Structures are given as C-alpha cells and as structure tokens.
Amino acid sequence: MHHQFRSPEGPIEVTVAKQGESWYLGSLEATPMPDGRLRILNDDGTVMFAHLVKVGDVWWVHVDGHTFKLERVEPGASDTDDGGGLTAPMPGKVLQVLVDVGQTVSSGTTLMVLEAMKMEHRIVAASDGTVTAVHFGAGDQVEQGVALLALEES
C-alpha cells in the first residue's frame, strides 16, 4: 500500500507490503499488537515498539524516544490548491484516465492513475464535483506540479 506524508523537507512516499499478519519495508517488519501499537523487528533481531494515533489528517508516532507528526497527503491532493485543479505530485506517466469532462464525481473517486518511480499514484477527487477539464491522456508524460484535471466543487 502506498501513502504520502508531508514533511518539512518535502513529501515522503511510503509503500508497505503485507504478508500474513505483518508488514514489510526494507529490512523492517511491523506487526500490529492487540493494544494498537506496532512491534517493529529490525534485521539484527532488535525490536522497537511504535505508539501511533491519527488525529485529523496527522499520524502521531512514537518510536524509541522520538515523536513524529506525519501529515498524510490524500493521493493526488496538491500542495498548492489552485482552485479545483489537480496536479501531478511527481514527474511520471499517465497510465489511465478514468473520467470524462462533464462527469459528476463524488469525493474519493479515482480520476486518473499515474506511474512514477515504478509506483502507481492515484489522483483522487477531494470533494464532490464536476470534472471541467482533462489535460492529459493515457501514455502522456507529465512534469511535477502540472495540472492534470480540473474539478468544480458541487
């Protein structure tokens, strides 16, 4: 599963894979515990415990004496909201366009799928609305930050 978090240094993309009850990222293995924490196993056999809680859009995480505030960015949400325009979060290629101009969509609908850094990114409607423009088609290369579609909030 792929997620994006805001950080002072810039957006951070994280993709975690699941196998059985555990999740994997690089050499780390995380297993949810009954009390809601995660047990994180390092490849040297040592263990860390993460407390985590989501308040609004922000994941608060405590690991090994450090506390992190990680604001989750909705897939496809742009950092600089330009009036309903949905921009490319990174340079990549359009894989699929799932909507047409004039179509009414509800919040959460996937509008377009990009491929970048060998990962898929879904551009998702942040609100109910009507698609007023589609600027690219499947196979097009896009630069980071360009508007991909426009949506008029209803």
Place this chain on the structure above:
Amino acid sequence: MHHQFRSPEGPIEVTVAKQGESWYLGSLEATPMPDGRLRILNDDGTVMFAHLVKVGDVWWVHVDGHTFKLERVEPGASDTDDGGGLTAPMPGKVLQVLVDVGQTVSSGTTLMVLEAMKMEHRIVAASDGTVTAVHFGAGDQVEQGVALLALEES
C-alpha cells in the same frame, strides 16, 4: 429504566430515572463522563467517581475503594434453569402472554410480561426454540419460582 442484578443475598432490582444528561436514584445523581466513568453526586455535596466495565454479563464497578461484581439478570431469566422452563423471578401478576404453544421464537423474544412490585418484568427467550407450554394467562397471580412457560431449544 429497570434492571436486575444477582447478588449472594438474592436478586437486586434497580430502577434509575433519567433527566437531561443525568440519572437519578434516591438522593444520588450520576452523570456519565467523557472517559466512560460516572460522576456520582451525593445530596451532601460530596462526589464519588465510579469506574465501570461490562465483561460478559457482569458489570464490574469500582466506587470509593470498593469493587463490585454485579451480574445482570436478563429480564425474566430464571435463576434455576429447569430444562427450558421459564420461571417467575418474583411473585406477581401476568400482564400479557405474547406467544402461543408451538410458536417458534428466537433468542431475545419477549414471551410474557409480569407485573411485580409495581414494575414490569419481561420474560425473554434465552435461546432460539419452540414454545411447548404456556402455564398462565393474563391476569393470573403467580408465585415466585413457578414455571410460566416451557421452551424447547432448537
């Protein structure tokens, strides 16, 4: 609202009344707190705080250094289960009979309503089954412990 709890000394009937956000019983006023406890105000202005949690059928309550285990008795459930027979939890009068012999009922169905101590008590099916006997009709006086109906578990 009326509830019955089991105690070593015998069943205890409790009826609490609600007004606004608070509940009343005699001189006590109880108000639920955001963390799930109750704030209980005595009429002398002093306050107690009750922790409570239900595990299975048992309410565990901590008040002022004392801990209580209060097993809730489902309305109409009998103390001595005599093979599907449903007995009167206290002396009273049959108000209503809601089922007929041969009727199939599901767990939780109210079978009969008694009146005792000026309160209504519902006799409820503890399991899915078929009513095999109805021993009393509306208006009948019943002694405590007598079988009111018989239910065959399905």
Place this chain on the structure above:
Amino acid sequence: MVSKVLVANRGEIACRILRACNEAGLASVAIYAANDADSMFLELADQAVLLEGETIGETYLDQQQILAIAKATGADAIHPGFGFLSERADFARAVGEAGLQWVGPSPEAIEQMGDKMTARITMRAAGVPVIPGEEIEQEEEAEALAAIESASHRVGYPLLLKASSGGGGKGMRAVHSPEDLIESAKGARREAIAAFGDGRVYIERLLTGSKHVEIQVLADRHGRTVHLGERECSVQRRHQKVFEEAPCATMTPDLREAMGQAAVAAAEAVNYEGAGTVEFLLASTGEFFFLEMNTRIQVEHPVTELVTGVDLVREQLRIAAGEPMSCGPLMMRGHAIEVRLYAEDPENNFLPAIGPLAVFRPPEGPGVRLDTGVREGDSVTPNYDPMLAKLIVWAPSRAEALQRMRRALDEFVVLGTTTNIRFLRELCDEPEVVTGQTDTTTIDRLWPDGWHPSVPRSIEDAALMSAAVGESAGLHRTVSVVAGSSSGPVSPFATLHRRFP
C-alpha cells in the same frame, strides 16, 4: 486547628496538595472554573465548587468569591499553591480577617519579600549578601532614566534591569554596553508598567557564568527555622526553569552550610512561617548573592523532597495547624532531577502548543515520580500554563539519576500535542549537563539559533513505516464510549429493591 482545606489552585499542584490533605486526614475543597470541569484535580477533593466567571481574574483570582466558597463549604484553611494568589499579601490578609488559616507566611512577610527593593534592603540588614546594585525609586520617566544612567557607572557592565514588582522574566533586560542602556531601560519600564502597574526598576550587576542555586527553608511557630539544602535550577530558558536538581553538582558541605545559614537568616528577618525558598546566584568564585525569596511552595519542591525525605506539603499543613514541623536533622541522600514537560514546540521557538492528549503514557519503574494534573483523553487548551507534568527521578548518584531520567524520557509517550520531551532528553546528553557545569546561560549558549532534534534515519524510517502501516491497516486507535440512546420510555421513578428469597 485545621480540619478542612480549600485549595485555591488547579492542575498538578492542586492534585499534589489534595492528595496530601487526604493523607493528613483533612477534608478538602477544590474550586474550579467552568473550563476545568473535567480536570483531574476535582476528583481528588471531597468537594468541588464551580467558580462563576470567564477570565482567570473572575475565577482563580477572585478573592471575594473564593472566600465566600470557603465560608459556604466550612473550610477553615486556604492553601494557595503557587502562582495565582499565592504571593498576594492582600489575599493572605483577607483570609486571616475572615477567620481562616492561610497556609503560608504572614502578609507582612509576603510584602517584605514581594517588593524586590524592600527585600534587598531587608536582606542587607540581616547580613545576607546581595548582588551589587541599586534601587531606582524614581517613578517619573525622565528622572528614572537619569537615575539609572548614573547608577550604571557604579554598578558596572554587564548589568541587569528588573521590574521591582516583577517575576517570570517580565520587565527584565540584560544590558551589555552603555549605548544600549536607555533603550533597554525604557523597554523594561514599559513592560513593568504593563504587567504590574508599577514602572520602578532596579539595576544590578549581571553575574554571567553563575549558577542559580536556591535554598529550601521551613519555619514553624515553635521557634524552629531550618534549611533543607539546595536545589540547582541554572538550566533556564528566558528565566523559566527547565531542569532542576538537588544537590547542586558543585556544592561543598561548607558552602551549603553558609548558604543555608544565610537563607535561615533571611527567613528569620521577616518572621517567616511555613515553606519558602531563598534564591541565590552562585558565582564561579564561590561567592553567592541573594536574588529573591519565594514565599510559597515551589514548582521544583519534589527534588528536595526526594533527597531529604521531607514531605514539604505535609509540613506546610502541619505548620499551618500550629503544630511543630516533624522533620529531624537534615539528611540528604542520593540525587534527584526534575524536568518540566511543556506543551510547546521546541523547534519553533518554544511556542505553546495545544491539542488533545490522544496518548499520554508516563514512564514507570522504580525511582520515577510524576506530578501531573492531566491524563490521557484530556485536551491542552490555551487557557492556562502549558506545563503538562513534572517528571522527577531519584537515584543513589547523579550519574545514575541522569541515566534514569534518560530512560524515563525515552519511555514517555505523548501523542496529539507537541511537547518538549525530546528537547529534555537531548539536554540530558549535553556535556555540561553531564558534568554538572551548567549555568544560567547554558541553553542560550548551546542552542543560539534554536533547537532541532537529531533523529537517526533508521528511527524516522520506522516512524514513516508505522504511519503507512497504520493508514493501510486502519489502525485508528479509538477509545470510545458508546453512549447508546435508551430505547423505550424511561420510567419516571427510580428505585432500588433488594429481594431476599
């Protein structure tokens, strides 16, 4: 005689005092503003009474309302805690005139120590060393500035300007060279007038590289005034203490005795009663100078309690009841450290933070004490001081206490509100904290451009992974109370009926 104590405070110190009342067998009354209705301290009192009013002035500072509640509830003593009304001589006087016992010193002692100039004069007369400096009595702007200019030549640079009736760093200015003097003096007066309605300042030599060392004293009505050794509180940020310990790492038995005797002399000079603290600057030369006396229990009192074994709040209650203090000869043992946990953002100039305490898990284990007034599920609001808790550790030696503090801070989990926990944790690794060579400029020197955490990349990765797993797996921790609506009509009468078969 004292039998029922009204605690005129809130938060952690109210909890501390209410627990002590309970243990002393005294009935207790809490008072609270409407925005404190769910606060923990209420639960520790036998009775809690709502204060009418919106602002702090209309609630916790409303003397008449508090006295009326004391009357109504039958309280016979008032414990003011710290802050709020604790150093208001007029309130102490009103409490006495209402026939109630004030848990603290006499109004006269509060007055003599509350005005910094009077305090300095009193201390000089009692033979207690004061910092070279001069009182500026002039109230009119031009006259005051001229007097300050003239005094600056005798005091010397660097110097410090302080509001005479000040506290908490307000109206305080450090001046390092003559050309900054007049501008700083105007600023100090402006702040002092705004904060205290009194523009008088005094000017004193700024002793750089000094330690802030304070002596705890106790005095009862049976002629006994004792000191309970020192606390070092040099690690301060803008005159706000952050890291406090006892004993002072560089203290010697002779110096302790000399400072202790000076503190006892200070207390005796104003016929002190109860618990109080005499603050000194301890220069690197070993000379010490009176700063001020705090005529109340202090935030950092637990470190003294842990090393001396004296329960200061119980002794306050005993002394107020007219009993002799119960503590024997001074017996210091081991080392205690306190840090103050604030809801603040150390990466952003320590701006106060607010938010829910979605997770609040203090550390556990031997030698760890937590004084707090909050628990998980509470919210930090902008209404009051952002101090969440005082974390205090004790261990047989200073090195072990620091290790224990590191472990405790690492175990402390607060999520939902930004705190200074990591700042405090890294502070414990700074070489001058490790060696005990701290002075009042330590924090400014260590982080002149602000503080930023050093986070190992591997830990950050684990955190990012945790958030991603949390999002993917839907691990939205919910601590909810399902308050279902009751179905059916509710009986208008309430009964409890025991039936014996």
Place this chain on the structure above:
Amino acid sequence: MVSKVLVANRGEIACRILRACNEAGLASVAIYAANDADSMFLELADQAVLLEGETIGETYLDQQQILAIAKATGADAIHPGFGFLSERADFARAVGEAGLQWVGPSPEAIEQMGDKMTARITMRAAGVPVIPGEEIEQEEEAEALAAIESASHRVGYPLLLKASSGGGGKGMRAVHSPEDLIESAKGARREAIAAFGDGRVYIERLLTGSKHVEIQVLADRHGRTVHLGERECSVQRRHQKVFEEAPCATMTPDLREAMGQAAVAAAEAVNYEGAGTVEFLLASTGEFFFLEMNTRIQVEHPVTELVTGVDLVREQLRIAAGEPMSCGPLMMRGHAIEVRLYAEDPENNFLPAIGPLAVFRPPEGPGVRLDTGVREGDSVTPNYDPMLAKLIVWAPSRAEALQRMRRALDEFVVLGTTTNIRFLRELCDEPEVVTGQTDTTTIDRLWPDGWHPSVPRSIEDAALMSAAVGESAGLHRTVSVVAGSSSGPVSPFATLHRRFP
C-alpha cells in the same frame, strides 16, 4: 566484565531487572514462553527470544535451552530473578561452566543454604542462633517417623515440621499436641516428596507470637559484606507474605545491629556474593533465631531500597561485574510498606482468580511505587503465579506510610478480575497492623473463619446505580482497535521515497 544480560525470568521481576540493565547501560535479552508473547517484560529488553516448549519445565526451567539462547544472543551474564532457576545450584554451576557470569552467589553457597539442615549446621558453626530443633536425616518412612517421635520430646510442643528442601509452605505442618504428630509427619513427608522429590523433614520448636524479620545483605568480591537493615514480613497467609515493611516497628538500634551482624556472619560463612536475605524469627522476648537464607533477590526488596536508598538490583549487576558495591554506610530513613496484589478471591478462601484486566489503573502521587509486569488489556491466566503487582509506599513515618497505603489502595482500580485489593485495604485498619504488633499468626487470628468485606450500604447503592446506569445508557467501555481489511491488491514491493522539491 558484563555487557549483555539475559534475564531468565518473566513478569514484574523481569521488568525490574531489565529496566536496571537499561539504566546501567547494559544490553539485555528477555526469554519468553509462547503464552507470554504479549507480556510487558519483552518490551523492556533489547531482544526477546521465544522459548520452545509448553510447560514451565520445558520453558523457564529448561536450563539447556536458556544457555543455548545466551550463547546465540551473545549474552555474557544471566540474572535469574526469584523463583524459577534462581536457587538451583546446578544451573548456577552450568552458567559458570558455559563461561557466563551468574548474577548471584556461588553454586556452593546456594547448596549450603538451600538444604535447610546443612544451613542450620553451617549457621550454628558460625555462631548464628538457630531455633531449637533437630535434623531428621532418615529417609525411610518408618525410621523417619520413629526419629521424629523421639526428637519431639526434646524439642517440645508446639512444634513445626518442615521439608528439608522446601519453601513456600509446602511440606510444612504445625503440630500442637503429641497425638497429631505421626499423621502430620506423614503428610509433611508426602508433600515434600511430591514437591521436591525429597522426603526429609526437620522438626523445630514453633515460636508462636513471633515476628518474621529478615536482614538484607550485600557482599562483593572486594571483601565487603554489609547488611541493609531489616524487613518485617510477619503478616503472612499460609506462609505466603502479604504485607511487608521496613523498618520493623518494634526494632531497636541495638537489636538491629545484633541481627545485622548475625546476618553478615551467615553470609560470610558461605563466602556469599551478591544480594541475599537472612530470615529470622524474632520472639517477643527479643531473642532471634535463624530460619533460612534466600540466596537471591527477594519479592519484597523494594521496601529496603526505599528506606536505605540502595538500588539492590543495580548493586547485583555491579557485583556480578566484579566491581565493588557502590553503597556507603547504612542510612535508613522513613518507612516503607509493600503489599502484594494477587488475582485471588479473598472471600472464597483466597482461590486464585483469572480474567481480563479490563481496567487496571494504579494509584499515582508522591511516595507511591508500583512494580508490575501487567497493564490494562492483559489477561490473568492460570499459567503463572497470580501476583499482579507490588504496591510500595514510602513516607517519613510509619503512620504516614500507612495513610499513604490506604489512599493508594483506595485509588487502585482493577476491574475484570477479582483481586485482594480490598482485603489489603482493610488490613491497614486492623489495630495490630496500625500499632505494628503483628506476628506470624495475625491473619489467622483476625479472620479465623475467612474474610468478608464490610461494605457501607451507601457505597453498594452507588455501585448498583452505576451498573444500572451503565446498562441503561449503554456505557459499555470499549477500547478497540479497528483493524479494517485493506481493500484492493497489495503491492508486492515496499518502498520509502523522500522527494525534495
């Protein structure tokens, strides 16, 4: 040198030791049986290794498996805690032979003290007073019974029969008159054989009205053996300690010195190393008699830590590393009390209870220490000892400590599993506990027919009302983790990508 410690234990004592390792800067390894996979102590270790096997014998008592884990993880020391393998000389020997450091005394010292008869002989030779009594060396039933009969005339009644290799009250019988002797002796032997595979018993005079007073000792490899004063543990139920305190309320400085010197002599007689406890019976005459020596850290060690300021577990680690102990001259201060919280039903003959810890809220505030290995959400299972926690308080005086214990027990909330909290709370009000006149028969005398709580009707009404309101309002407290299933196919690869604009 010790750098990495394997803790061969579980629960609260494992937590205690693992925290001490962390504070000492030592790496740590926890071992755990499958049914402890979610236990708290695992989280306090740097590494946790699963023990294969089902029963306790196959897990926490499996010496070979534990040694293999120590090897595999690179641990260079093993701390056995108490119980389990802590007093197994063969294990201590195997640990040493594997090139690891045993945190405890030599196998020889464990052997000499582990066999009660050998211990008595050793102690007599060292000049330590022992209870009048005789060792019965015969193993064959008829011979043993004859020897017991013969010895009973010399020892006198009432007398006590004890398993030679016993502990925890197993194989123990009090005999008050000659006609009960043979039946009791058979029973004691039967229990001893079943529990320890060794039917030998010894017979000693039963000193009624005596106090159980034990002396903590510490000995290092640098020739220093000291005592750390006494603990009184008279309040026992079936030889299981319930309420422990330091100092003993009736102790005098002279008696402490005499008992302390006897304990030091006992330790020196077996070349003791590390922390140990010499248990005595203190008769009402002031005479004291050696009972046994426990060659390990004890459950009740915290009360000594709180009054002496010595961190016993840290000292154990120091001594095992070959360093001199760090504590100075004995300095006792104030009073400490420990109670043991059990999951048991005091109204039903103290039968062990099981269940979820649906609510587990320990008390807070100054002077309260909790040593536990559980937290809210855990379950109490029949797998291990039902001790949930040790609640320990310290205060300047015994009366204040008792008051603090009362407050702490009143604040302690455990719901979902029956505990002895209320029993402990009412114990604090018993006159002989209040005055300190407890002896080993206190509980039996106070509640000969079992204990039942006295509950004020008003409190019971409030509880019933609470349950009724809870049911009516649907206040089913739920602490749930919503683990939603992830929708859609999960990416087979996992990445973390930082993008800098």
